Amino acid sequence: MAGAGAGPGGETLLRVRGLRMRFAGGTAALDGVDLSVGPGELVIVLGSNGSGKSTLLRCISRLLHPTGGEILVAGQNLSRLEGAALRRARQALGMIFQHGNLVRRRSVLANVVSGSLGRHPGIRTSLGLLPAGEVPAALGYLREVGLEHLAQRRASTLSGGQAQRVAIARALAQRPRLLLADEPVASLDPEAAEEIMRLLRRLAKEDGLGVLCVLHQPELAVRYADRIVGLQHGRVLFDQPAGELAEAPIDRLYEAKTQAQAA
Numbered sequence: 001m002a003g004a005g006a007g008p009g010g011e012t013l014l015r016v017r018g019l020r021m022r023f024a025g026g027t028a029a030l031d032g033v034d035l036s037v038g039p040g041e042l043v044i045v046l047g048s049n050g051s052g053k054s055t056l057l058r059c060i061s062r063l064l065h066p067t068g069g070e071i072l073v074a075g076q077n078l079s080r081l082e083g084a085a086l087r088r089a090r091q092a093l094g095m096i097f098q099h100g101n102l103v104r105r106r107s108v109l110a111n112v113v114s115g116s117l118g119r120h121p122g123i124r125t126s127l128g129l130l131p132a133g134e135v136p137a138a139l140g141y142l143r144e145v146g147l148e149h150l151a152q153r154r155a156s157t158l159s160g161g162q163a164q165r166v167a168i169a170r171a172l173a174q175r176p177r178l179l180l181a182d183e184p185v186a187s188l189d190p191e192a193a194e195e196i197m198r199l200l201r202r203l204a205k206e207d208g209l210g211v212l213c214v215l216h217q218p219e220l221a222v223r224y225a226d227r228i229v230g231l232q233h234g235r236v237l238f239d240q241p242a243g244e245l246a247e248a249p250i251d252r253l254y255e256a257k258t259q260a261q262a263a
């Protein structure tokens with residue numbers, strides 16, 4: 001039987017084992033984290049401020065170098081790679097941040113095409129050149145997020161929800177197998193937040209991507225996740241199917257924080 005994190009064929013896109021991150025000042029932000037994400041799965045990480053959620057995503061994408069443990073992405077051990085081999089392996093990971101991080105003075109289409117640049121290492125981006133052959137595919141990704149009609153708009157004119165959908169299209173242009181989303185709805189109104197969560201879920205269910213998403217909204221997590229991972233003080237407190245998760249374990253994630261704030 002396929003376990004948590006395994007796709008229908010038993011394939012696991014992301015497997016994290018014993019991940020540790022101790023910062024130079026001595027803070028142990030991650031203290032032996034295990035988790036996995038399979039194709040077609042949306043896994044949401046919850047936890048109070050400082051529990052290690054962003055550090056987890058930054059270690060998985062190797063923006064940070066973890067101090068221990070293993071990160072396997074589509075069978076490749078990212079924790080042991082460096083240089084060009086690491087850059088190639090990271091192509092399988094698409095990143096989505098809290099603020100879309102678009103280049104505001106460029107068009108929506110140019111932003112999306114730029115997501116494909118990792119596959120065109122020879123292109124002189126400093127001259128503003130983009131691979132024209134990627135335009136039809138980029139328009140397809142914009143269609144997928146419902147914004148093809150805004151392709152020629154300047155990115156600076158978009159609403160927060162539109163900018164986040166363009167950022168997702170840009171991540172798709174990289175042709176990833178796994179999306180890592182760090183609080184993708186934090187700065188959006190409730191309706192735009194629902195739209196982004198629906199989109200992430202559709203990309204998992206219809207396109208078979210694995211999605212690992214950090215959220216601060218337990219109610220969204222319960223409604224959209226396949227599994228919810230609760231992180232506390234850099235450790236996994238629970239990892240359960242969303243439909244089987246009672247309120248108590250979620251409340252416990254935020255309890256220590258509430259008590260500390262009240263004291």
Ligand SMILES: Nc1ncnc2c1ncn2[C@@H]1O[C@H](COP(=O)(O)OP(=O)(O)OP(=O)(O)O)[C@@H](O)[C@H]1O
Nearest residue numbers: 023025027029047048049050051052053054055056
């Ligand atoms: N570059 C750094 N240097 C030292 N300590 C850090 C660094 N980045 C994060 N930390 C510490 O690691 C711990 C985890 O931080 P992290 O940002 O991963 O938490 P988080 O769960 O994402 O929090 P939030 O919900 O507020 O975004 C915190 O104690 C934080 O102060």
